[in-house]
Amino acid sequence: MKKEPDIDPRGIQSDGSPEACPVCSGGDILEFFCLRGVPTQDGAMWPTRNEALHAPVGDIVLVYCRSCQYIWNRAHDAGHITFDRYDFSMQSSPAFQHFVHNLSRRLVSTYHLQGKMIVDIGCGDGHFLGTLCRMGGNTGLGIDPGHTPQRDGSSDVHYVKEYYSDRHAAHPGDFVSCRHVLNAISDPVGFTTLIRRTMNGNTRSTFYMEVPNAACNFDGTLVWNVAYEHRSWFTAASIRALLSRTGFRVIGVRPTWGGEYLSVEAVPSAGDGKRHTRPDRKFERTLAAFAGTYERKVRSVQKKLDSISRGGIRTAIWGAGARALTLLSVCDLHASALRIVDINPRRQGMHLPRSGYRVWAPESLREFRPDLVIISNPRFAPEIRSQARALGIKGRFFVL
Numbered sequence: 001m002k003k004e005p006d007i008d009p010r011g012i013q014s015d016g017s018p019e020a021c022p023v024c025s026g027g028d029i030l031e032f033f034c035l036r037g038v039p040t041q042d043g044a045m046w047p048t049r050n051e052a053l054h055a056p057v058g059d060i061v062l063v064y065c066r067s068c069q070y071i072w073n074r075a076h077d078a079g080h081i082t083f084d085r086y087d088f089s090m091q092s093s094p095a096f097q098h099f100v101h102n103l104s105r106r107l108v109s110t111y112h113l114q115g116k117m118i119v120d121i122g123c124g125d126g127h128f129l130g131t132l133c134r135m136g137g138n139t140g141l142g143i144d145p146g147h148t149p150q151r152d153g154s155s156d157v158h159y160v161k162e163y164y165s166d167r168h169a170a171h172p173g174d175f176v177s178c179r180h181v182l183n184a185i186s187d188p189v190g191f192t193t194l195i196r197r198t199m200n201g202n203t204r205s206t207f208y209m210e211v212p213n214a215a216c217n218f219d220g221t222l223v224w225n226v227a228y229e230h231r232s233w234f235t236a237a238s239i240r241a242l243l244s245r246t247g248f249r250v251i252g253v254r255p256t257w258g259g260e261y262l263s264v265e266a267v268p269s270a271g272d273g274k275r276h277t278r279p280d281r282k283f284e285r286t287l288a289a290f291a292g293t294y295e296r297k298v299r300s301v302q303k304k305l306d307s308i309s310r311g312g313i314r315t316a317i318w319g320a321g322a323r324a325l326t327l328l329s330v331c332d333l334h335a336s337a338l339r340i341v342d343i344n345p346r347r348q349g350m351h352l353p354r355s356g357y358r359v360w361a362p363e364s365l366r367e368f369r370p371d372l373v374i375i376s377n378p379r380f381a382p383e384i385r386s387q388a389r390a391l392g393i394k395g396r397f398f399v400l
């Protein structure tokens with residue numbers, strides 16, 4: 001990991017000069033949100049309760065560059081993030097499997113991915129790469145320090161448990177993908193430049209990138225997802241500016257997964273070096289109002305929980321990701337007993353940072369018998385309700 005520049009949360013660098021945007025070097029910066037002492041990771045759980053209780057915490061101090069729309073946490077410390085046992089896979093969910101299947105089908109068809117070499121940077125469990133390879137008869141290379149092999153692994157896909165680096169330039173790939181990595185990386189310019197450099201050996205290849213959609217997270221829809229792990233947030237304009245600056249020509253940027261993600265397709269090019277975008281005053285106003293939006297959202301959920309759970313009831317949270325962690329940090333659940341469950345088997349038996357709660361399999365709710373099931377991610381609500389009913393759970397549901 002590259003060492004973070006020495007910047008304090010007030011935006012003053014160690015030499016006393018004002019902070020510049022790490023993407024465009026612009027100095028017209030707006031600080032718009034601050035949250036102190038939150039767990040630094042939600043994609044990595046802890047094997048023991050004791051380790052979880054002492055998990056690192058950090059501050060979120062979000063700033064926005066008016067020149068290129070890049071948003072970053074200026075208090076982010078890459079030393080608090082590990083990818084070695086990182087697992088945010090949602091492939092156990094039928095809805096997410098459907099999403100990955102449709103995405104793969106579109107990419108195979110659009111880019112004629114048949115008999116090609118595919119490189120997936122930050123491949124996680126390899127679900128996406130494996131699907132692309134199976135669908136088009138492609139061969140694949142998955143690179144991820146936290147890769148955990150799947151039972152349905154194909155012999156045409158090779159995985160290396162490493163951080164992505166220039167060493168992988170020997171495999172430039174006909175198609176290179178990188179999903180939900182850029183937002184956690186300390187140096188987005190350096191990282192995309194590295195990808196561009198390793199693609200030099202095959203300039204006819206296509207680059208596919210997916211990142212969380214900043215617009216969707218700051219308009220009040222998804223406040224629970226604003227977590228420390230995100231060093232960077234991108235809008236369609238700022239991801240275009242970043243890729244253009246680092247030697248790509250962007251073919252398209254589209255919202256996907258209900259608008260929560262941005263799906264970006266690009267090809268290597270000489271790049272125009274353009275760093276700036278047109279000012280977006282409306283988005284700027286949304287960000288300026290975000291601290292209030294966040295507070296109102298938390299207050300409104302607390303009010304609902306007060307009315308549902310006052311007096312203490314048996315409560316389960318279904319989904320042990322960022323949203324559950326945020327909920328536990330900012331709301332009082334009034335639970336007489338609390339159980340966290342997750343459908344991802346690799347999360348089960350692990351512990352949540354700081355609160356130390358153990359993550360259980362959903363089946364454990366049969367004997368736990370919750371009065372209330374909090375669904376942390378609305379996109380999974382239909383399948384969770386149906387899975388919960390199949391387990392005989394009679395309690396009520398509350399969708400975050």
Ligand SMILES: [Zn+2]
Nearest residue numbers: 021024065068
């Ligand atoms: Zn900028």
